[in-house]
Amino acid sequence: MKVAEWWGRIRQHPLTKVGPGFVTGVADDDPSGIVTYSQAGAQFGLNMLWTMPLAYPLMSAVQVLCARIGRVTGQGLAANIKASFPPIVLVSLVGLLLVANILNIAADLAAMGEVASLVTGLNWHLMTALFVFITLILQILLPYHRYVYFLKWLTVSLLAYAAVLLTIHVPWDEVVWRTFVPSFEMNASAAAVIVGVFGTTISPYLFFWQASQEVEDMNLRHQKSLLDENDSVVQSELTRIKWDTWGGMFYSNLAAYFIILATALTLHTAGITDITTAAQAASALKPLAGDFAYWLFAAGILGVGLIGVPVLAGSAAYAVAEVFNWRSSLEDTAQQSKKFYTVIATSVLVALAIQYSPISPMKALFWSAVINGVVAVPLMVVILLLSAKPAVMGSFTASKIILFLGWLATGIMGIAAAWMFVG
Template identity: 65%
Template sequence: MGLETQGEQGERSPMLLQGLRKQLSEHPLGHVGPGLITGVADDDPSGVVTYTQAGAQYGFNMLWAMPLAFPLMAAMQLICARIGRVTGKGLAANIETAFPPIVLRGVVILLLLANTLNIAADLAAMGEVAELTSGIDRHWMTIGFALGSLLLQVFVPYHRYVVFLKWLTVSLLAYAAVLLTVHVPWRTVALRTLWPELRIDSASAAVIVGVFGTTISPYLFFWQTSEEVEEMGRNPAARPLKDDNVAARGELRRIGWDTWTGMFYSDITAYFVILATAVTLHASGIRSIETAAQAASALRPLAGNLACVLFSVGIVSVGLIGVPVLAGSGAYAMAEAMHWNEGLERTPSAAHGFYGIITISMLAATGIQYSPISPMKALFWSAVINGVVAVPLMIVVLLLAARKSVMGQFTASWPILALGWIAAAVMGAAAVAMLLI
C-alpha cells in the first residue's frame, strides 16, 4: 500500500506527504496514533447508550466491568496493531494467507452487516440529541451527519482527516465534565467498583453482555490493523517491521504506548458514563433508558441544562469518529478480501471498490432510519452478530500473532497472548449468555 509518484494513477505526491508528515509530527496531536482514535470509536453513540443503560439500571454496581475490560480490550487491540505494522498488511489480508477462504468470507460478510446496523443506530442517536439541542428535525440532522461524514471520508485525504478525528477525541471529556455538575459519593463509588452488590439474573447478564460486547468489538480489530498500515504508508521509507529490524524497537514502543493509552482513555470514559448516569438517573429512580435523547433529556432536570448539552455534544462528537471507523473497517476488510486497491489516502478513482463499500454502508444505514426497522432493533442485531463473530475472529487473530510465518521474530509475547485468550474466553461466555437469555 506504498505511495507512488504523483504521475501514477490516484496517488498523492511523496514529497508533499513528507512535508505534511513533518508538519503533523510538530502538531500537538501529531504523535497520537491509531490507538487513540480506535479507543474513542469504541465509545460510539450506541456504546454510550449501552453504558447509560448500565448506569441507570444498576447504578454503581456495574462500574466493576470497565476495570476488568481494560486489559482485555487493550491486549486485543495491541495484537491487531502489531500485526498491521509487522506484516504491512491489514487483518483480512493476513487471515487470507493463513486460513481457508471460507473463514475470511464469513467474517467479512458478518462484519459488513453488523457495521451497517451499528452505523444506523449511531446516526439515529446523533440525530436525536442534535434535535434536542438545536430544535432541527432529527431526520434532517441524521441525513446531514451521514452525508457530511461520507464526503469527508471519500474526498478528504487521510493525513488531513485524521487531524480532525484526533481533535474530536477531546470531546470525550464531556462525560467527565458532567460529573462536575453533580455530587459524587466517591467512597461508595470506590467500594462498589471493587465489591459490587449485584445479583446475576437474566436482566443483569444481558447488561453485562452488552457492556463487554460494545467494548471488545470486531470492527475495531480491522480498523486499527489497517490504520497502522495506513500510517506506515505516509512514510515512503517505511517497511514492514519483519523486514526492518532497525525501526522495530521504536515502532513497537510507539504502538504499545499509543494503544494502552488510547484504550485507557476509552475505558475511563465508559466508566464516567456509567458513573454519571448512576449518580443522576439511577439515584432519581429512573431505571429504563432506551435512547441517547432520552438519557440527555432525563439529565436536564436532574443535573441542569449544561449536563444535558455536554452529554449531547459528546454523543455527536464520538459519532463523528465512530461512524467513519465502522464504515472504514468494513471497507478495508472487503477490499483486502477482494484484492481491491484500498486506503483512505487514495483518491476515489484509484480505489472505487473501497470507497464504494463505504458509500453503500453509509447509505444503507441512513435508509434504515426510514424503514420499519427501529434503530434500537438495529443495535440489538448488531450486538448479536458481533457476539457471533467476535470469538472466532479473536481466536484467528491470536493464532496469527503467535505464528512466526506471519510475524517473523515479532510474535506476540506470552503475557499479551494470555490476556487475549482470557478476552476470548470472556467474550465466548458473553456470547453464550446472550444467546441463552
C-alpha cells in the same frame, strides 16, 4: 492568519502525534455504546463500574495484537486471514462484519440525529442526513493525513463525560468501594447488561480498523513492514504501538466509566432505570444535573458519533477490499480506489435508508450486537493464532502475557455470546 500557517500550527499540536490506538479507543465509545453504558448506570447504579477495570486489560491486549499484525506484516487483518486460513473463514467473518457494521452505523446515526434534533429543534431525519453527508465528505474528499487529524481532535469530545461529573456531587469513597466490591443479584437482567457492556467494549470492527490504520500510517511515512526493518526501527515502532494502544484504550475505558458513573448518580438515583436511546439519556440529565450537563452529554454523543461512523464504514471497506485484492487507502482519491470508497458510501447510505424503513434503530442495534457476538469469538481466535505464528509474524510473535490476556478475553466473550443466546 493564512490557511497554510493555521494548518501548520494544527499539525504541530501534540494531539496530532497520537497514533491509531487513540482514535480506535475513542471510536469504541460510539453513540450506541453510550446507550449501553448509560443503561448500565441507570439500571444498576454504581454496581456496574467494575466492568471497566476488568475490560481494560482485555480490550487493550486484543487491540495491541491487531496493531502488531498490521505493522509487522504491512497488511490489514483481512489480508492476513486470507493468506493463512481457508476462504470460508475469511468470507464468513468479513460478511458478518459488514452486516453488523451497517446495522451499527444505522443505530449511531439515529442516536446522533435524535440528539441533534433535541439541541436544534430541527427534524431528526434532516439532522441524520446531514451527519451522513459530513462523514462521507470527510472520508471521500479528504486525504488520510488530514482526515485523521480531524478525528484526533474529535477525541477531545470524550472529556464531556468527565465534565458532567463536575456538575453533580460525587461520593468518591463509595464510588471506589463499589468499583471493586459491587453488590447486585446475578439474574438475567444483570447478565444482559454485562454481556452488552463487554460486547460493545470489545468489538470486531475495531480489530480491522486498527490493523489497517497501522498500514496507512506506515505507508504515509514511507516505511516498510517491520519484517524488513532494522532493529532500531522495530523497537521504536513496537514501543509506540504499546503506549499508543494501551493509552488509547485507557482513555476510552475511563470515558465509559464516567458515563456509567454519571448516569448512576443522576438517573439511577432519581429512579430512572430504563434507557433505550442516547437522546433519552441526554434529556433525562437536564432536570437532574442542569443545562450544562445536558449540553455536555449531547456534545459528547455527537463528537464520538462523528468518529464512530467513519470507523465503522472504513473498517468494513478495508476488510472487503482485502478480500477481493482491491486498492484500499484513505490517502487515495475516490478515483484511485473506487471500489473501496464505494463500500464506504454504500455502508453509510444503506444505514441511512434503514432510518426510513420499518426497522427501528434499537432493533438495528440489537441485531448488530447479536452478529458481533457471533463473529467476535472466532475472529479473536484467528487473531491470537496469527499473532503466535512465526510464518506470519517472523520473530515478532506476541508475548505470553499478551496471549494469555487475549485468550482470557476470548473466553469471557465466548461466555457472553453463549449467555446472549441462552438468555
